Amino acid sequence: MNIKVAPSSGKIIMSETVEFGVKGPKDQIVTDPNHMFFEAERIPNFLTGSEVIKEAIKRCNLDMSVAYPITPQSEAAALIGELYAEGYVREYFRGENEFGVMGECAGAAFGGARVFTTTAGPGTLRAMENFPMWAGSRLPIQVVVTCRGVNSPLSIQPDTLEMYYLLETGMMIWHAETAQDLYDWILAGFIVAEQPDVHVPLALCCDGFFVTHTKDTVSLQSDKMCLPPYDPYRAPVPCMDMENPPIRMMRDPFVMKSNYISYMTHASWQQEVHAAVERSRKHTLVIMGGSLLETENLDREILIVASGTAVSQSREAIRLLNEEGIEIGLIKIKTIRPFPSQELLEATANAKTIFVPEFNIKGWLGREVRSLLPNNERVIAGPHVAGGMTMPSEVIVEEIKKSLGIKGAHMASRG
Amino acid sequence: MSLEKIQMTEGLMDIMPPEYQELVSNATFGNEDRSWKDIGSSKELIEQHSLCAGCPESIAFRFILAAIPAPEDTIFVGSTGCTSLVFPHVGVQNIHSLFGNQNAIASGLKRALKLRFPDKEKDVIVLAGDGATVDIGLDYTMQSWFRQENFTTICFDNELYANTGGQESGLMQKGFVAKMAPMGKKFEKVRLPEIAFEAGCHYVACLTVSKPNRVEKAIRNAIYVAREIGPTYVQLYTPCILEIGKQSMEGLDEMKDSEAIGGRFVMKELMTDEVREFLKEKDAEQKERKKLAKAKAAAVTA
Ligand SMILES: Cc1ncc(C[n+]2csc(CCOP(=O)(O)OP(=O)(O)O)c2C)c(N)n1
Ligand code: SF4
Numbered sequence: 266m267n268i269k270v271a272p273s274s275g276k277i278i279m280s281e282t283v284e285f286g287v288k289g290p291k292d293q294i295v296t297d298p299n300h301m302f303f304e305a306e307r308i309p310n311f312l313t314g315s316e317v318i319k320e321a322i323k324r325c326n327l328d329m330s331v332a333y334p335i336t337p338q339s340e341a342a343a344l345i346g347e348l349y350a351e352g353y354v355r356e357y358f359r360g361e362n363e364f365g366v367m368g369e370c371a372g373a374a375f376g377g378a379r380v381f382t383t384t385a386g387p388g389t390l391r392a393m394e395n396f397p398m399w400a401g402s403r404l405p406i407q408v409v410v411t412c413r414g415v416n417s418p419l420s421i422q423p424d425t426l427e428m429y430y431l432l433e434t435g436m437m438i439w440h441a442e443t444a445q446d447l448y449d450w451i452l453a454g455f456i457v458a459e460q461p462d463v464h465v466p467l468a469l470c471c472d473g474f475f476v477t478h479t480k481d482t483v484s485l486q487s488d489k490m491c492l493p494p495y496d497p498y499r500a501p502v503p504c505m506d507m508e509n510p511p512i513r514m515m516r517d518p519f520v521m522k523s524n525y526i527s528y529m530t531h532a533s534w535q536q537e538v539h540a541a542v543e544r545s546r547k548h549t550l551v552i553m554g555g556s557l558l559e560t561e562n563l564d565r566e567i568l569i570v571a572s573g574t575a576v577s578q579s580r581e582a583i584r585l586l587n588e589e590g591i592e593i594g595l596i597k598i599k600t601i602r603p604f605p606s607q608e609l610l611e612a613t614a615n616a617k618t619i620f621v622p623e624f625n626i627k628g629w630l631g632r633e634v635r636s637l638l639p640n641n642e643r644v645i646a647g648p649h650v651a652g653g654m655t656m657p658s659e660v661i662v663e664e665i666k667k668s669l670g671i672k673g674a675h676m677a678s679r680g
Numbered sequence: 681m682s683l684e685k686i687q688m689t690e691g692l693m694d695i696m697p698p699e700y701q702e703l704v705s706n707a708t709f710g711n712e713d714r715s716w717k718d719i720g721s722s723k724e725l726i727e728q729h730s731l732c733a734g735c736p737e738s739i740a741f742r743f744i745l746a747a748i749p750a751p752e753d754t755i756f757v758g759s760t761g762c763t764s765l766v767f768p769h770v771g772v773q774n775i776h777s778l779f780g781n782q783n784a785i786a787s788g789l790k791r792a793l794k795l796r797f798p799d800k801e802k803d804v805i806v807l808a809g810d811g812a813t814v815d816i817g818l819d820y821t822m823q824s825w826f827r828q829e830n831f832t833t834i835c836f837d838n839e840l841y842a843n844t845g846g847q848e849s850g851l852m853q854k855g856f857v858a859k860m861a862p863m864g865k866k867f868e869k870v871r872l873p874e875i876a877f878e879a880g881c882h883y884v885a886c887l888t889v890s891k892p893n894r895v896e897k898a899i900r901n902a903i904y905v906a907r908e909i910g911p912t913y914v915q916l917y918t919p920c921i922l923e924i925g926k927q928s929m930e931g932l933d934e935m936k937d938s939e940a941i942g943g944r945f946v947m948k949e950l951m952t953d954e955v956r957e958f959l960k961e962k963d964a965e966q967k968e969r970k971k972l973a974k975a976k977a978a979a980v981t982a
């Protein structure tokens with residue numbers, strides 16, 4: 266696994282049974298995603314991240330969404346309710362808590378519906394038991410995680426620690442940097458997750474507040490078009506609608522058996538789920554411009570590797586350092602699961618020092634990078650901010666200068 | 681699902697397992713008047729079980745599967761516990777995912793099936809243990825009733841956590857000494873039937889599984905009401921003979937004792953006036969249909 270692959274066919278593969286050009290919700294035209302993603306005209310809009318989630322879902326031909334409020338996702342979840350009231354989303358309600366919501370999403374997906382939900386921080390952790398269940402049940406649900414602190418005393422501030430908990434759930438995990446990423450990847454997410462050789466859930470993460478509550482320019486396709494509907498009969502597991510023959514699943518339920526066949530069955534299914542996440546690469550590549558990374562100036566001796574908002578802050582830090590004649594390259598990681606290992610190995614081959622700035626206290630991305638790269642003393646896992654702190658570009662600048670032995674102005678002296 | 685969907689091409693018939701061949705040739709899919717009385721003369725929708733010998737849950741399963749009015753369009757949602765060992769042997773699609781989430785799963789499932797099959801009734805039935813229904817899953821159980829979800833919840837009440845070895849549960853009797861209640865349970869058996877009615881269930885029944893016709897009637901009532909009116913709840917006493925120290929043959933006596941006058945499982949039904957009227961009409965309809973079918977059969981033989 267973890268190998269570099271070529272895009273599936275240079276083109277998004279769709280179900281042969283779905284028709285394009287027919288009417289979807291609110292008379293939207295069901296459109297070939299190849300046209301929607303690559304050719305359709307786009308118009309710039311100035312929107313918050315929450316509004317962007319609404320705009321994306323409006324074009325997703327969505328069957329169902331279940332909502333439960335938690336800062337900073339409440340607005341997005343409520344806006345999807347407006348789409349339901351307007352007729353763009355077919356079914357929507359408020360669940361009782363995040364464990365319930367994720368169960369309700371699972372039930373709908375078992376029944377063949379395209380399902381979307383959102384959560385954050387404590388909500389993600391309350392829902393946690395569901396995520397490996399979604400993956401093991403091969404449900405292509407999409408959850409947007411607007412990351413926030415997981416902390417006691419309670420914090421509602423941005424922090425990406427919850428992504429650490431999500432890493433090995435068997436879901437695909439993507440990390441959006443900007444509102445544009447968020448918009449494009451919500452649409453792309455369903456198309457990738459629903460591929461028969463993938464068919465696992467997607468946690469599309471973004472940094473709460475920084476992305477959800479700030480306005481940004483985002484190019485949108487016309488809302489007169491929408492994605493083709495989900496085709497549950499393309500799934501690699503039976504849809505639970507009694508429209509295919511019921512099967513006797515097994516003579517001895519594996520849960521109760523302490524024998525090698527039982528262990529093997531569980532182990533091989535776990536392997537298959539994680540392999541399905543890996544197989545998503547070839548589909549994702551088509552939509553994400555041919556690489557799971559975005560890179561700048563890889564010939565530099567110093568590189569920054571980052572995901573999410575940390576990428577934006579790094580861009581500015583690089584500009585500041587450039588002004589002082591210090592040249593630095595950048596690697597943005599778009600997908601955390603599957604992790605773009607081979608691409609990262611190649612991209613960092615010549616780097617002497619690699620910084621991994623993060624919005625969480627433990628530095629999960631730093632650990633990933635360290636565990637992957639040879640000569641990993643090159644990797645400096647930091648700087649880290651946590652508990653809702655912003656990461657001014659100067660903090661990154663200072664960290665880099667410090668490790669290069671260049672004395673910089675102390676942040677504190679700046680008042 | 682139409683009956684044709686479980687048919688097989690001729691060429692494959694002989695390589696299919698015999699239980700599937702029988703399911704195709706001799707099960708009662710598509711017959712609305714199917715009944716527990718078909719047991720013995722038709723293929724049952726349950727193939728073996730891995731419960732303890734004599735466990736009343738096994739007979740409860742057989743009665744329920746024989747009684748549901750439309751197995752060809754029914755999906756069961758289960759939970760972790762002794763029942764989850766049976767579902768893999770059942771010839772009706774079923775979902776077991778986590779412990780206690782069954783009513784959340786069923787809520788999403790029923791709504792999705794309503795969207796996808798607006799002209800066809802798909803029955804969703806939850807079947808779970810008392811721990812799943814009343815303790816770990818109580819929130820989801822009751823919230824689905826508050827929300828008026830259109831499905832039936834069946835609880836196999838064995839008054840303890842059987843699958844993990846006999847621990848205290850909310851439906852256990854007060855004073856019962858069990859694992860995790862070493863000095864006896866300190867509070868009363870939760871009155872879930874009454875709570876269910878208050879929480880919005882339109883039809884509630886609580887009984888043992890000693891009498892198949894009673895079980896059948898309660899299950900059918902619950903399903904019909906869930907289709908047309910709103911959530912319904914059926915609580916069935918299926919004693920865990922293993923944990924209460926009974927022999928394989930003693931399950932039936934235990935149920936009969938508990939449903940005798942003064943016992944805690946004297947049959948109880950709670951329903952709204954609307955449901956009472958509705959069930960009357962449904963009964964009349966069914967009688968009429970059976971009469972017609974009989975006349976038709978007589979005409980054919982004559
Ligand atoms: C989250 C979680 N907690 C605990 C368990 C352990 N567990 C499995 S079955 C069970 C008890 C089931 O009791 P009940 O619902 O009454 O079913 P029964 O076995 O009695 O039929 C428990 C506690 C689990 N599987 N998952
Ligand atoms: S442990 Fe109890 S409830 Fe479970 S199968 Fe055995 S007798 Fe039945």
Ligand SMILES: [Mg+2]
Nearest residue numbers: 809810840842
């Ligand atoms: Mg029990």
